[in-house]
Amino acid sequence: MKYSQSRSAGAVYLTTIALLLALVSVSVTAISLYFIAQSESLLWKNTNTTLSARSEVYMADIGARLLHAPAWDNTLPSQVFSTMSNVTTTPLTGGEITSATISRSDTDGIFTDTKVQSLVRFPLLINLPPAALVIHDNLHPLAAFHLYVPTARAHPRSPLAVWSNTEVNLLSAPRFTCKESAIHPPQCQANAVSHAMVKKSDVKDKDSALPPDALTYLFASDIGNTPLSAFKRIAWKKMTNCKSLPTASPFIWIDGHCEITAGKTLGSPNSPALIIVRNGDIQLHSNTRMYGLVVSYREKTKFTQRVLMAPDAAIVGSLVLNHPASADSAIQVMYDFAVLSTLRSLPALQQISLVPGSVQ
Amino acid sequence: MSVIQPSPRSGMVLLEVLLAMIMMTSVLLGCIAVVQNFQQTSIATSLYGAAMNTAQRYRSHFSLVGKKGFADLPIFVQIAPNAGGLLPPGNNTVNLGPHIAPHGYSVSWHSTEKYTQNANVYTTAQSSGCPYPLIKHIDITVSWQNLDGNMLSYSTQTAISHPLLSAHPDKLFRLDATVPTP
Numbered sequence: 234m235k236y237s238q239s240r241s242a243g244a245v246y247l248t249t250i251a252l253l254l255a256l257v258s259v260s261v262t263a264i265s266l267y268f269i270a271q272s273e274s275l276l277w278k279n280t281n282t283t284l285s286a287r288s289e290v291y292m293a294d295i296g297a298r299l300l301h302a303p304a305w306d307n308t309l310p311s312q313v314f315s316t317m318s319n320v321t322t323t324p325l326t327g328g329e330i331t332s333a334t335i336s337r338s339d340t341d342g343i344f345t346d347t348k349v350q351s352l353v354r355f356p357l358l359i360n361l362p363p364a365a366l367v368i369h370d371n372l373h374p375l376a377a378f379h380l381y382v383p384t385a386r387a388h389p390r391s392p393l394a395v396w397s398n399t400e401v402n403l404l405s406a407p408r409f410t411c412k413e414s415a416i417h418p419p420q421c422q423a424n425a426v427s428h429a430m431v432k433k434s435d436v437k438d439k440d441s442a443l444p445p446d447a448l449t450y451l452f453a454s455d456i457g458n459t460p461l462s463a464f465k466r467i468a469w470k471k472m473t474n475c476k477s478l479p480t481a482s483p484f485i486w487i488d489g490h491c492e493i494t495a496g497k498t499l500g501s502p503n504s505p506a507l508i509i510v511r512n513g514d515i516q517l518h519s520n521t522r523m524y525g526l527v528v529s530y531r532e533k534t535k536f537t538q539r540v541l542m543a544p545d546a547a548i549v550g551s552l553v554l555n556h557p558a559s560a561d562s563a564i565q566v567m568y569d570f571a572v573l574s575t576l577r578s579l580p581a582l583q584q585i586s587l588v589p590g591s592v593q
Numbered sequence: 594m595s596v597i598q599p600s601p602r603s604g605m606v607l608l609e610v611l612l613a614m615i616m617m618t619s620v621l622l623g624c625i626a627v628v629q630n631f632q633q634t635s636i637a638t639s640l641y642g643a644a645m646n647t648a649q650r651y652r653s654h655f656s657l658v659g660k661k662g663f664a665d666l667p668i669f670v671q672i673a674p675n676a677g678g679l680l681p682p683g684n685n686t687v688n689l690g691p692h693i694a695p696h697g698y699s700v701s702w703h704s705t706e707k708y709t710q711n712a713n714v715y716t717t718a719q720s721s722g723c724p725y726p727l728i729k730h731i732d733i734t735v736s737w738q739n740l741d742g743n744m745l746s747y748s749t750q751t752a753i754s755h756p757l758l759s760a761h762p763d764k765l766f767r768l769d770a771t772v773p774t775p
Contacts, residue, residue: 242606243606243609246609246613247609250612250613250616250617254616254620257620257624261623261624264627265627268634268635268638271638272634272638275638275641275645278645279645282645282649282652282749283749286652286750289656289751289752290730290751290752293730293752293753293754293758294707294714294752296727296754296758297707297709297714297727297728297754297755297758298709298713299712300709300723300727300757300758301709301710301722301727302712303711303712310713313712325768325769326769330765330768353765355760355764356768357757359764359767359768359771360769360770360771361769363772363773391772391773393773396773437773437774440773440774441774442771442773442774444771450771453763453764453767454663456662456761456764456767457661457662457663457664457761458664459662459663459664460663463663463666463756466670466725467666467725467757469723469724470724580711581723584758584760584764585757585758585759585760586759586760586761586762586765587759587762588762589762
């Protein structure tokens with residue numbers, strides 16, 4: 234009897250110890266699982282972050298490749314084109330808008346990261362000047378001009394020679410507009426559309442539709458308050474004069490006077506340029522041509538900027554002024570919608586926007 | 594004469610006590626080892642997690658550059674191979690909570706500029722390609738010393754796009770919208 238009682242007592246102790254051990258084991262296991270879960274969670278977070286970072290880099294790479302690509306079609310590198318879908322093109326006046334959806338999947342272990350976003354590519358030039366001369370200020374009364382707008386080269390919707398938000402007086406100086414297709418002032422004067430005696434509809438002045446700021450009109454710079462310096466940063470060539478002008482560059486920025494010596498040509502009908510001359514004169518000597526859109530921009534200065542061209546020199550495209558020009562200015566512009574369209578469509582003069590809400 | 598008989602329970606109790614002591618000691622030692630191990634793991638995990646968060650903070654900072662269109666152009670231009678931006682490389686002290694002393698992390702990042710010509714990407718500007726970089730690839734590395742004195746590191750990456758790649762979508766509504774009054 235005593236023996237069986239002592240065995241029972243031993244069993245009780247052993248059972249108690251076994252239970253305590255079991256409790257300890259369970260606790261240790263639970264704590265282990267907690268720490269394992271913490272480590273796993275960190276590893277998962279790491280994998281997730283790595284995948285997300287890779288996608289970010291990939292999408293940036295695709296965007297950069299698409300910005301200046303000649304076309305969004307199968308001429309693109311296969312690794313780019315294979316990510317694209319829903320490519321659509323919408324025509325603009327002298328340009329186009331292209332949109333596409335980019336998607337990409339990346340897998341690491343049990344995780345798959347899928348990124349989808351829609352991009353729209355559109356011209357840097359938000360508006361294409363419809364006139365040979367666009368003036369965002371009062372033109373100096375003595376500044377002369379000959380503006381050629383041949384019918385075949387005119388803007389299809391608004392064929393203008395002058396567009397200004399202030400009055401343009403044709404009496405105060407030799408000012409002629411014509412439809413001649415060759416630079417020849419006497420012929421332009423002889424066949425003038427608008428001149429001192431008559432102002433026809435090709436001179437659109439006192440038009441409040443033209444914004445006071447040239448950058449707002451050309452680039453919609455008021456959206457996001459883009460300063461002038463930003464456009465200098467995205468120019469392809471930056472110069473302080475025109476002594477060593479490149480024969481072709483899509484976007485040229487000149488800080489200072491731009492004097493082009495006789496016989497020189499800047500750009501061509503097939504590779505025109507956007508040329509911004511900041512706080513400087515523009516002087517074209519005999520038999521010179523500038524193809525594209527020339528912006529004579531005066532910034533924070535009251536100095537008079539001269540725009541002087543020899544009788545056989547001209548800008549082929551359009552000229553935008555945000556200042557009155559000097560009294561001795563003589564402007565000659567041959568409006569050319571085809572040249573401006575080519576300019577606006579240049580891959581180098583495009584920008585991309587992410588379609589809001591399209592990023593997944 | 595009385596003979597004292599040994600209690601049949603005394604041997605068993607002693608055996609049980611010995612067994613119990615051995616088992617409890619083993620368990621106790623095991624528990625101490627496990628707790629120490631857990632503590633080290635916990636600290637190592639916290640250190641790693643803090644490194645990840647530090648790297649993430651830098652990554653988030655960089656990935657936001659260029660998203661505000663042209664307003665971000667000055668920052669984009671400023672970011673040079675190892676400088677620029679608002680978060681320069683350097684040392685960071687991270688507070689890891691009440692049980693771990695604040696720990697020092699060394700952060701370094703390197704930017705690689707990517708240029709394009711048509712639809713191809715290069716690490717240098719091409720003669721007829723875009724003269725300025727359209728992407729800045731940022732590699733971020735966070736280094737720290739673990740409890741054993743060994744140096745560990747965590748790396749991540751991101752890419753900053755030129756503001757021309759994140760133009761304001763409102764500009765789309767202005768395309769050809771300004772026309773002469775009829």
